[in-house]
Amino acid sequence: MFTIEHEFDATVVTLVDEGGTHLQEDVIVSALDDCVTIAQYDPVRRQENLVTLSMAQVADLRAALDLPEGMYRIVRKAGA
Template sequence: MFTIEHEFDATVITLVDEGADPRDYLQEDITIQSFEDCVVVEQVDDQTENVQRIVFSPAQLRELAAALNLPEGVYRLRQVEKK
């Protein structure tokens, strides 16, 4: 399950781990905040109760999205000029 909320300066997506089986160990919710200049991914560490945070530039996020669908290798994305 996930939610999408549009706030003043960001779009916030929350991913909720529901588990496929009731016996599954569930992970803490993941929150993704998309700003104009960066994307922030946060998750609470259930052992320390500290928030773990990763900040992506827009270019890093595009590369991550592309990498999820590519085989093993080294890649560089090219910008396509709009006409």
């Protein structure tokens, strides 16, 4: 299950694990103008883990999801 919320400065997607017995904490993805953050609470350390991706990294991740195993470089056109 997931939810989508449009806030003032970000679109927030929350991914809820509904799987089997070893459920993971919710994952919160916040898309801002210049970056995307991914947060997940760690109950063992009692802290939130945060990963910040640049928009270029998001574009690379998007492309990587549709490619076979290997090493790639996306060449961006000037002004794109």
